[in-house]
Amino acid sequence: xxxxxxxxxxxxxxxxxxxxxxxxxxxxxxxxxxxxxxxxxxxxxxxxxxxxxxxxxxxxxxxxxxxxxxxxxxxxxxxxxxxxxxxxxxxxxxxxxxxxxxxxxxxxxxxxxxxxxxxxxxxxxxxxxxxxxxxxxxx
Amino acid sequence: xxxxxxxxxxxxxxxxxxxxxxxxxxxxxxxxxxxxxxxxxxxxxxxxxxxxxxxxxxxxxxxxxxxxxxxxxxxxxxxxxxxxxxxxxxxxxxxxxxxxxxxxxxxxxxxxxxxxxxxxxxxxxxxxxxxxxxxxxxx
Amino acid sequence: xxxxxxxxxxxxxxxxxxxxxxxxxxxxxxxxxxxxxxxxxxxxxxxxxxxxxxxxxxxxxxxxxxxxxxxxxxxxxxxxxxxxxxxxxxxxxxxxxxxxxxxxxxxxxxxxxxxxxxxxxxxxxxxxxxxxxxxxxxx
Amino acid sequence: xxxxxxxxxxxxxxxxxxxxxxxxxxxxxxxxxxxxxxxxxxxxxxxxxxxxxxxxxxxxxxxxxxxxxxxxxxxxxxxxxxxxxxxxxxxxxxxxxxxxxxxxxxxxxxxxxxxxxxxxxxxxxxxxxxxxxxxxxxx
Numbered sequence: 001x002x003x004x005x006x007x008x009x010x011x012x013x014x015x016x017x018x019x020x021x022x023x024x025x026x027x028x029x030x031x032x033x034x035x036x037x038x039x040x041x042x043x044x045x046x047x048x049x050x051x052x053x054x055x056x057x058x059x060x061x062x063x064x065x066x067x068x069x070x071x072x073x074x075x076x077x078x079x080x081x082x083x084x085x086x087x088x089x090x091x092x093x094x095x096x097x098x099x100x101x102x103x104x105x106x107x108x109x110x111x112x113x114x115x116x117x118x119x120x121x122x123x124x125x126x127x128x129x130x131x132x133x134x135x136x137x138x139x
Numbered sequence: 140x141x142x143x144x145x146x147x148x149x150x151x152x153x154x155x156x157x158x159x160x161x162x163x164x165x166x167x168x169x170x171x172x173x174x175x176x177x178x179x180x181x182x183x184x185x186x187x188x189x190x191x192x193x194x195x196x197x198x199x200x201x202x203x204x205x206x207x208x209x210x211x212x213x214x215x216x217x218x219x220x221x222x223x224x225x226x227x228x229x230x231x232x233x234x235x236x237x238x239x240x241x242x243x244x245x246x247x248x249x250x251x252x253x254x255x256x257x258x259x260x261x262x263x264x265x266x267x268x269x270x271x272x273x274x275x276x277x278x
Numbered sequence: 279x280x281x282x283x284x285x286x287x288x289x290x291x292x293x294x295x296x297x298x299x300x301x302x303x304x305x306x307x308x309x310x311x312x313x314x315x316x317x318x319x320x321x322x323x324x325x326x327x328x329x330x331x332x333x334x335x336x337x338x339x340x341x342x343x344x345x346x347x348x349x350x351x352x353x354x355x356x357x358x359x360x361x362x363x364x365x366x367x368x369x370x371x372x373x374x375x376x377x378x379x380x381x382x383x384x385x386x387x388x389x390x391x392x393x394x395x396x397x398x399x400x401x402x403x404x405x406x407x408x409x410x411x412x413x414x415x416x417x
Numbered sequence: 418x419x420x421x422x423x424x425x426x427x428x429x430x431x432x433x434x435x436x437x438x439x440x441x442x443x444x445x446x447x448x449x450x451x452x453x454x455x456x457x458x459x460x461x462x463x464x465x466x467x468x469x470x471x472x473x474x475x476x477x478x479x480x481x482x483x484x485x486x487x488x489x490x491x492x493x494x495x496x497x498x499x500x501x502x503x504x505x506x507x508x509x510x511x512x513x514x515x516x517x518x519x520x521x522x523x524x525x526x527x528x529x530x531x532x533x534x535x536x537x538x539x540x541x542x543x544x545x546x547x548x549x550x551x552x553x554x555x556x
Contacts, residue, residue, distance in 0.1 A: 015316060015326070016164050016309045020157035020212050026477040027155055027451070030444040031294045038293060038352065048293070049352055060443040064481045073159050074316065074327055154455060154465070155448045165338040166312070169305040170433045177432060177491065187432070188491055199304040203342045213455065213466055294442050298435035298490050305433055351437050 002096045005080040009039040013075045023070040030063055033095055033107055036079040044135035045128055055116050062110035069104045083132045089113045089121035141235045144219040148178040152214045162209040169202055172234055172246055175218040183274035184267055194255050201249035208243045216243060222271045228252045228260035280374045283358040287317040291353045301348040308341055311373055311385055314357040322413035323406055333394050340388035347382045355382060361410045367391045367399035419513045422497040426456040430492045440487040447480055450512055450524055453496040461552035462545055472533050479527035486521045494521060500549045506530045506538035
């Protein structure tokens with residue numbers, strides 16, 4: 001586990017995610033980051049659907065991925081992630097993607113909470129912020 | 140134009156739609172059929188968004204694609220389609236996909252109209268059926 | 279497990295696989311069938327990469343999906359599949375997709391083995407056919 | 418056209434690219450940037466396939482997208498792009514995505530040329546660099 005990361009989830013590269021260069025297409029990583037966020041929310045914050053049920057929606061406002069090595073079909077990739085920088089309606093995630101301990105990519109995403117009906121920014125609720133603090137604190 | 144088809148739309152194979160076999164992934168065709176249906180509805184039935192605005196939604200209930208030849212990155216494919224078999228809440232599309240006049244694939248999709256709110260089946264309205272009859276009649 | 283099926287694999291609906299109708303997009307199912315085939319090959323036939331290593335490639339020549347119920351974000355779907363009708367260079371898969379024991383969709387795919395270099399049809403090797411017979415025989 | 422941009426290409430948001438938030442999924446933008454690059458290469462550098470034919474391949478080493486506004490199904494988005502910072506084997510693209518003149522997103526991608534066989538970095542050839550200089554010079 002990279003230093004400062006306490007959560008990680010695995011994805012296996014699907015054949016549909018490869019491209020004619022014979023490697024995983026770079027857009028697939030953006031989907032994998034989301035898969036990891038959904039799993040993180042399920043484990044630590046009660047699940048994305050329960051967040052929606054509370055009337056808020058998380059928009060993605062920024063995505064960055066830096067690719068270090070190509071990933072191939074059927075590779076098992078471990079996505080380490082942490083939620084950081086909760087401020088007002090906003091928060092970020094940072095990611096390290098590894099394959100068998102070797103760094104494949106790094107990334108970050110930024111998000112804004114909005115009211116599901118009005119689509120206006122909504123301050124990150126304390127139950128969300130508290131859950132993240134717990135998730136990001138070493139045992 | 141294949142016999143009995145009066146509408147066609149082009150798609151260009153995206154690099155993201157190829158796979159590690161070096162050809163267009165077979166799931167991409169299902170997306171292209173939808174792109175062609177959306178264009179067909181725009182040209183003949185006032186557009187998909189106007190259909191939604193009238194309170195109905197078209198669900199896809201069946202998809203079939205038969206692949207004759209591989210398609211490659213950057214190929215321009217022509218999707219010929221026709222709307223057939225309007226009955227009650229249901230209707231179908233048939234497709235022939237060609238590249239420079241050579242058949243690449245054929246397909247069909249089935250759909251059911253539902254009320255956007257209740258999700259219950261809704262008889263195909265006459266304005267939809269009439270528009271299809273016009274679209275499918277030779278000039 | 280549906281009658282006559284001995285293999286099944288789970289997928290969880292990704293947020294990226296949903297569409298503006300609020301349900302899993304119908305093209306995503308085609309990708310999930312492939313995910314199940316890859317897992318089947320890994321469990322029963324030594325893995326897709328080992329098949330490629332033997333110089334053959336499996337093309338998809340036909341896809342059919344019939345949708346019975348919508349699937350939603352985060353649903354866990356179980357894909358039951360069986361390999362059938364091995365003849366010459368060709369074979370088929372049949373699928374039943376369930377959610378908590380309720381049928382969501384059924385499908386089938388057809389495939390042809392080709393030589394990786396020449397792309398010409400290659401008779402299904404006995405090690406492949408034997409492995410399938412074993413996989414499809416009740417214990 | 419944003420200041421300093423001389424090339425732009427349109428994409429129409431596909432229904433398959435929307436998600437259950439009712440907007441275009443954020444990973445779709447990464448695919449659209451690639452669609453724009455492919456069109457740029459076709460117009461200015463002889464096409465991506467001709468680049469491959471010369472024995473080089475462009476890898477994507479970094480992707481960044483900042484989302485300003487949501488895009489909806491069937492929106493026509495204009496992707497303005499420019500190729501910048503050609504140095505050694507590396508070059509970058511910068512993007513502004515607009516809808517009817519309103520900024521929807523900005524982005525950048527970084528790329529490295531590699532030899533198709535050896536996968537080792539290959540200096541950007543002069544025919545590529547010269548073509549970019551021409552494309553990026555005001556008429």
